[in-house]
Amino acid sequence: MPVxxxxxxVAFAAAVYEAAxxxxxxxxxxxxxQVGANLAGHDSHGVRLLPNYVAxxxxxxxxxxxxxxxxxxxxxxxxxxxxxxxxxxxxxxxxERCIAMARETRVAAAVVREQxxxxxxxxxxxxxxxxGLIGIMLCDSGQAPKQVAPFGGREARLGTNPISIAFPSxxxxxxxxxxxxxxxxxxxxxxxxxxxxxxxxxxxxxxxxRPTTDPDDFYAGGVMLPLGGGEGxxxxxxxxxxxxxxxxxxxxxxxxxxxxxxxDGAFMLVVDPSAFRPLDDFKAEVAAxxxxxxxxxxxxxxxxxxxxxxPEYRTQQQRRQNGIPxxxxxxxxxxxxxxxxxxxLPDATR
Numbered sequence: 519m520p521v522x523x524x525x526x527x528v529a530f531a532a533a534v535y536e537a538a539x540x541x542x543x544x545x546x547x548x549x550x551x552q553v554g555a556n557l558a559g560h561d562s563h564g565v566r567l568l569p570n571y572v573a574x575x576x577x578x579x580x581x582x583x584x585x586x587x588x589x590x591x592x593x594x595x596x597x598x599x600x601x602x603x604x605x606x607x608x609x610x611x612x613x614e615r616c617i618a619m620a621r622e623t624r625v626a627a628a629v630v631r632e633q634x635x636x637x638x639x640x641x642x643x644x645x646x647x648x649x650g651l652i653g654i655m656l657c658d659s660g661q662a663p664k665q666v667a668p669f670g671g672r673e674a675r676l677g678t679n680p681i682s683i684a685f686p687s688x689x690x691x692x693x694x695x696x697x698x699x700x701x702x703x704x705x706x707x708x709x710x711x712x713x714x715x716x717x718x719x720x721x722x723x724x725x726x727x728r729p730t731t732d733p734d735d736f737y738a739g740g741v742m743l744p745l746g747g748g749e750g751x752x753x754x755x756x757x758x759x760x761x762x763x764x765x766x767x768x769x770x771x772x773x774x775x776x777x778x779x780x781x782d783g784a785f786m787l788v789v790d791p792s793a794f795r796p797l798d799d800f801k802a803e804v805a806a807x808x809x810x811x812x813x814x815x816x817x818x819x820x821x822x823x824x825x826x827x828x829p830e831y832r833t834q835q836q837r838r839q840n841g842i843p844x845x846x847x848x849x850x851x852x853x854x855x856x857x858x859x860x861x862x863l864p865d866a867t868r
Contacts, residue, residue, distance in 0.1 A: 526864035537859035540582035559833035562705020600633030624793035629768035640696035643684035660770035660781035669754035672727035679760035687804035691831030699757035
């Protein structure tokens, strides 16, 4: 398995996107987000998606040169069209404007439509948290093919519909929640399949509606399940809320259009804590709360209690120092895509 320095991986990905028609600015943004997901240990949202993005460009489903545009705006709300550009570019652009608006109005909300896959959702709420604000983002895939059955069902009617919330604090690692409302993110099934790993019961059903631990069963007509296992009505309810806020509110519709583009609808909310109490006091208490949680005696099978965002931060520090491991199958796909555009793979160790 190749191991690559993150700087080299960013340079490689940016070069491929530039060769595929992106501006240097946009190529660098997408590469930074994808490699950032790898650094955090979310390889499902990392450079493994580069061939998919390039394929979308080649099909005309993703415009690498597109820039977002404002459809409508008020003092505290923003409605954005991504014009079918990179989701990372559009979402970062929109969150920057929400942050600026929240500085003036104490709260700002935005919805986005017509953008590509946004990548790791936590990246955008964390932008707000770094600026001393609370950031929230929900995301849906519009009328793209679905993967998740409603609770009690056996046919896909929902996407993985993730939610992310980030809080400013005095902690070294950011306190951020980032989760799919399905039992697992789709990319993790892709990785399990590529690595020939079994998966836990409760992630998927096979085509006959039976629980299975074989990820291939999902790709053979199976379906993913909502978060919560036997209490999956909770994940199902969250997923419905995401669909309404991130798809229906910006007008993406619901259901599946077999010929439609991948269209990540999004809902963003930014709140200034200083509207309610001094920011320094709030940040200090968030940190104290996290330390209170960490002081919990660990249960059997656990070494310690971690707060949300801490595992990713630790992985990031380790991979920054030691490099990012890339599965052999993904490495081969990167090589094939890079070679089509005259971009050689970065140096790696095994």
